[in-house]
Amino acid sequence: MTSRISPVSLAALLISFVSFVAQTAAQDVAEPHPGEALYTASCANCHDQLFYKAPSRVFLSALGPKNILAVLNDGAMREQAAALSSSNRVAVAEYLSGKSLADIVEPVLPPACDADHSFDSSLPPISRGFGVDLQNTRFQPGETGGLTAENVHRLEVKWSFAYPDSIQARSEPVYGAGGIYMGSQDGTVWALDAQTGCLRWTFNATAEIRTGVAISPWSADDDSIDPLIFFGDVIANVYAVSARTGELRWKVRVDDHRDATMTGTPSIYTGRLYVPVSSLEVVSAGNSEYECCSFRGALLSLDAATGKQHWKSYTTDKPPEPAGKTSNGTNILAPSGAPIWSSPTIDSKRNQIYVGTGENYSSPADGNSDSIIAFDLETGEKIWVAQQTQKDAWNTACFLGFPGTDNSNCPEEDGPDYDFGSHPILVNLPDGSDIVVGGQKSGHAMGIDPDSGETLWRTAVGRGGIQGGVHFGIAAESDSLYVPINDLNFFNDEQRYKWETPAKPGVYSVNAGTGEIIWSAPAPTDVCNDMPFCTPGISQAITAIPGAVIAGHLDGRIRIYSREDGTVLWEKNLLGKYQTVSGEEATGGAFSGGGVLIAHGLMYVNAGYGYNLHIPGNALVVFGLADE
Structure with a gap:
């Protein structure tokens, strides 16, 4: 279906x-x-x-x-x-x-935390942020996460929270000091007690926060620590805020382009913060009088304590320059685009950092779009580029056809818009070797040699499309690579892509060393039953725990699949209303963007994605283990 x-x-x-x-x-x-x-x-x-x-x-x-x-x-x-x-x-x-x-009536806040639920330095972070570890596996070990395939059947709702004035909940929380920290659509950063949901503090950013939150590490015996959390807003500001007090330590705009934005969560390592930069210029190009395009994807290394820039490297090799005119006489600038939508991956052994890039925005396309790129951690020098789709240039002008509009800014290539919206993962294989794996909107997964950038294998897992294929994130446990597939038929995708295979929404287990598909768990296609904006695929970043993988679907269901064969171990429908710690109601919805947070036996789930024509919601629902 x-x-x-x-x-x-x-x-x-x-x-x-x-x-x-x-x-x-x-x-x-x-x-x-x-x-x-x-x-x-x-x-x-x-x-x-x-x-x-x-x-x-x-x-x-x-x-x-x-x-x-x-x-x-x-x-x-x-x-x-x-x-x-x-x-x-x-x-x-x-x-x-x-x-x-x-x-306007101000929202009702959760009750303030008392001294027993304040910042606790004896409970250090169990992850650095989005990818859990430096290698971005999104695997939370049982020792710190508290959830495994053996106990997830006991999960039940413990408490809930409503993001005020929001129709999407996509900023993945991070845990530290007994609390959780997450951004929101109205620009508020929330610090809540992890066990009860009481309020420690809030911080107001300048604009919406779509990234997850990263946190600086510390040891449990350091009582004087004043750790920082890091996040970015939709107008390309990156912030460092005290995790203890919510006070701003520094704020830096990481790119001067008017359409620059941040979607990928920054990565922190050895006192440096690595910041990916993406762009909304893909939308601005829908205006036929707009000179498309001048943005270049970028990666920055900042001092985590001060925000001072160590280096900034671009995904394209040279700045955009005049490259002709459109059919209505507007200037074309190229090369452009190749944004970085996801969180960077750290390779401490090779002193490298890996990112995935999106399409070019204008013609001619270059050799850096739709690629996994390795940069030097210390200098920002580009080491290798593993391009997976050549000649991909696209922007929203290619979609236009409304009265009074034209698509003259659509590049000659006209897609296929096969970004890497998902992060790369550095996998340590059982034989002692390493491999960089990725998942693409084309529906492909691939393995790349981290030393040379050579593509070692490439497997068609899904059919692909403008929202994936793989959209926001893969996960891995050892050599089991989990690949979520959306395969949504969006607008004129059928005409654009001329698919010859059926859609394959669901979760797939792939051998990270060989690319062999081990098992498939197709998403149920009889759940939506004509509900508006409901589709069965998986857009959000998925999360692995010992023996299982957790995936939130666009149909509003979250499912936990067995590592062994893909059997569904637990399922919950989050569409509907939830009584919150503030006494108000939260509304669940589709899952997309960041994935779930697992910490000390609790699972924190954002539900709601009123974007790209999916089911809206504003809920954070927290699950814990019921007594046996």
Whole structure:
């Protein structure tokens, strides 16, 4: 059964879906709101047409005017809203939300922690952040995680938390000092007690936080430690904040490009913070008058204590320069793009750092897009490039076809848009050798020689597509590589890719040394039953524990699969409402972006992804082991 999202079927279901969203806007049809005409002229072409990466207007109605205004002023839509005056932006925000800024009610916070639940230096971090370890395996050992294949059947809900004014929960938490730290859509960083959910502190970033949170390590006997947490916002600021107090230590904008952003979680190693930079210019290029494109993917090495830059290296070999004109006379700049969407991987033995890159944004494509690249940890020098898809140049102009628009900024290559949205993993094989493995939106997994960059094997696991294939993250336990497949048929994907094989959403176990598929666990295709925005595949980064792998699906179910044969050991449907520690309700949704956090017998699960036409939500649901 092919999982498909089509504009026609979705449009017919929008009205029925409004009741699922946390809040809805009640518009006065007798007297048009002053923001209506502004929205129609500046925003509706994408948000009413269910355009790729543009949240549906139904989802936007679940946000408050404060959050929408922040997105227009300083967030992902700041360039698209640049022509609107301050008062016009307010009008659009109030129109979409159906609420006035003057009527905002501040969210109810969780109860404040008492002394027994304050920062505890005797409980150091059990991971560095997104990848768990330096090699980015996303494997949490049983000694520190407390969960294994043998006990996950006992998982039950312990407590829940609602991200205020949000329709997606994608910033993966990190554990340390008895607390958890995570970002959110409205730019708030939350420090909660890991056991109870009481509030230690909050920090307000300038804009939305899509990265996970990384944390500096310390030893349990260091009572005087003042460790830092690190994260990035959607306008390419990276922050260092005290894990103990929530005070800002430093803040650096890591790229001057107007569309620069951060999605990948920074990696910390030996006092340096390695920061990946990606871009929203792929969206700006949808404007046929925009000179596409000038962004270059980048990796930075910063001093973790001060934010001082040690080096900055680019994924493309030279800055963009004039490369012709489009059919309507707009300048073309190239090479461009090759953003880094995911968390860097550290190879301490070879003194190397590995990243995955996305497509070029303009023609001609170069040899660095859709690649895994090795850089020198100390100098930032590019060591090798293992390109997996050649001649891939794409931007959102290739999707355009709405009245009054044209696709002249679409590169000649027109895709296939087969980024690495997932991080590389450095796997130590049983024979003592090492291999770098990756997963691509094309649906392929591959193994690469870390010394030479030679591709040793490449296996077609899924069919691929614009949202994967592999989207946000693979995992590994020893030589078992877990590959999550989405295989969503999005918009005109069927026409674009001309697939000859069926969709294969689910989890696959692949031998990391050879590329052989060991087992497959296809996702159930009879769960959604025509529910709007529901599809069975896996977009989020998955997480491994001893003997099992944990995967949240776009259908709102989280499932734990056996390492031995892919049998489902435990499953939970997170669609619905959850009573939270603050007394309010949280709403579960689809899973995407960062994966689950495992720490000391608890599993922290973000549920909700009102983006790219998936089920919205704003819940953090915490599971623990029931008594036997």
